[in-house]
Amino acid sequence: MRIHISLFGMIALFAAPAVAQWGGDRSIGGMLYPGDHANSVVHGQISSDNPIIGSLMVELVAQGHAGAISASVQTGGGFEFPGVAPGAYQLRLTGAAGTVVHEESVLITGGYQNLSIQLPVKSKGGGSSDATVSIRQLQHKVPRVAQKEYAKGKAASAKGDPSTALDHFQKAAELDPQFADAFNEIGVNYAALGQLQQATDQFQRAIDLVPDHPGAAANLSIMLCKLERYREAGAMARRALKLDPGLLKVRFVLGMSLVTEGGDKAEALDNLQRAAVEIPKAHLLVAKILAETNRREDAAKQLQDYLSSSPADDLNRRKVEVWLEELRRE
Numbered sequence: 001m002r003i004h005i006s007l008f009g010m011i012a013l014f015a016a017p018a019v020a021q022w023g024g025d026r027s028i029g030g031m032l033y034p035g036d037h038a039n040s041v042v043h044g045q046i047s048s049d050n051p052i053i054g055s056l057m058v059e060l061v062a063q064g065h066a067g068a069i070s071a072s073v074q075t076g077g078g079f080e081f082p083g084v085a086p087g088a089y090q091l092r093l094t095g096a097a098g099t100v101v102h103e104e105s106v107l108i109t110g111g112y113q114n115l116s117i118q119l120p121v122k123s124k125g126g127g128s129s130d131a132t133v134s135i136r137q138l139q140h141k142v143p144r145v146a147q148k149e150y151a152k153g154k155a156a157s158a159k160g161d162p163s164t165a166l167d168h169f170q171k172a173a174e175l176d177p178q179f180a181d182a183f184n185e186i187g188v189n190y191a192a193l194g195q196l197q198q199a200t201d202q203f204q205r206a207i208d209l210v211p212d213h214p215g216a217a218a219n220l221s222i223m224l225c226k227l228e229r230y231r232e233a234g235a236m237a238r239r240a241l242k243l244d245p246g247l248l249k250v251r252f253v254l255g256m257s258l259v260t261e262g263g264d265k266a267e268a269l270d271n272l273q274r275a276a277v278e279i280p281k282a283h284l285l286v287a288k289i290l291a292e293t294n295r296r297e298d299a300a301k302q303l304q305d306y307l308s309s310s311p312a313d314d315l316n317r318r319k320v321e322v323w324l325e326e327l328r329r330e
Contacts, residue, residue, distance in 0.1 A: 012249070013188045013222060014215035015157065042084050042108060044115035046077035046093065056101070058117075059092040060084065060108075068092075084108050093117065100214065146176035153185055162192035180209040184216045191223065199223050214243040221253045230257040248278040255285060265289050280309040284320065291327065300327045 044058065056073035060081060071079045073093070086108050093102040102119055142150070153168030166189040172182040187202035200223040206216035217240035224233035234257030240250045255272035258264060269289055276282035283306035290299035303324040310317060 013191055013219045014247075014249075015154075015185060015188050042081040042113050042115060044079045044081075044117060046073055046079070047116065047118045057094045059094060060106075061090040061092065062087060091115070091117070093119075142179055143176050146172045146179055146182070149175060150179070150182055150185070153182075153189075157185070157189065162189040165189045166193070178209055180206045180213055180216065183209065184213065184219065187216070187219055187223075191219075196223055196226055200227065212243055214240060214247070217243060218247050218250045221250055225253045225256060230260040233257045234261065234263070248275045251275040252279045252282050255282065259285055259289065265293070276305070280306050281316075283309075284316070287323075296327045300324055303327070 042060075046056070046058075057070050058073060058079045058081075059068040059070045061068045062085075069081065069084070071081050073079050089106050089108055091104055091106045092100050095101050102117065104117070106115060149168045149172035153165045153172065156162075156165035156168060166186060169182050169185040169189065173179055173186060176182070183202050183206040187199040187206065190196075190199035190202060200220065203216045203220035203223060206213050207220065210216070217236060221233050221236035221240050224230075224236060233253055237250045237254035237257065240247055241254065244250075251271040252275035255268045255275060258268035258271070269286060272282040272286045272289075276286065283302045287299040287302035287306070290296075290302065303320055306320055307317065307324070310320075
């Protein structure tokens with residue numbers, strides 16, 4: 001039975017993260033930073049084959065919590081966090097406007113602790129490296145006037161005003177034509193206004209400036225998929241997942257691209273099953289693949305999972321219920 005179901009609704013795009021700098025005692029999930037662990041000091045050293053230049057920050061995010069504490073990276077690559085509570089953290093090294101350069105998990109045990117962070121380098125012909133290019137670009141010093149326009153754009157986006165946000169991000173990009181995060185945000189807001197091709201062009205501009213920009217790569221894959229350019233979307237999704245394997249929206253894009261282009265079904269299943277945790281419509285594509293390979297019982301289970309996670313006013317709901325009845329009768 002063939003049923004047409006709208007699979008690709010508006011998937012949220014990836015805006016550039018902001019650096020949160022804290023002063024004094026703050027509380028996250030009942031854990032105080034840094035006042036209640038004043039005797040604990042974390043020292044760290046960033047090591048790289050290339051000089052550590054420009055403005056870099058190190059963030060520590062407690063696992064399971066959204067907030068972060070941050071410290072500046074000194075000229076020689078050193079940094080320090082006083083009074084950090086013991087526990088598991090995600091450490092992020094960020095560049096201009098909070099773009100993530102490097103990320104890894106660390107365990108803080110208390111007392112005096114030293115962390116050594118080695119930035120990975122991927123060699124290319126001629127002795128250059130992907131890491132060298134992206135780090136230098138991400139360390140680009142954004143002029144203060146551009147930063148102010150960028151901040152105004154973020155505030156407008158938070159208020160749900162994409163038109164005003166777009167104006168500010170465009171001004172930020174005009175003031176600093178190397179500001180990759182600004183172009184990414186321009187794309188996000190063009191997409192919010194339904195101007196998909198313009199959004200696609202802006203995400204590509206961000207990638208041209210910073211080839212390893214995970215947000216722009218992810219966003220571009222989503223836009224290409226919405227424009228039904230599935231082969232290109234799949235290739236860009238692979239690129240984004242190399243930068244951040246945890247992007248479930250992008251796994252949905254890759255899975256959908258593989259299904260549409262007749263790609264490897266096992267790979268499509270793997271990506272779609274992972275994506276279903278965040279995107280219920282992935283269950284429908286999984287069901288399609290399973291039904292085509294005569295795994296009707298498994299396909300029916302996917303449809304049940306979709307129905308249990310979809311709202312009562314879902315326009316696809318009745319079609320899925322009919323499809324489920326067909327599978328159970330066969």
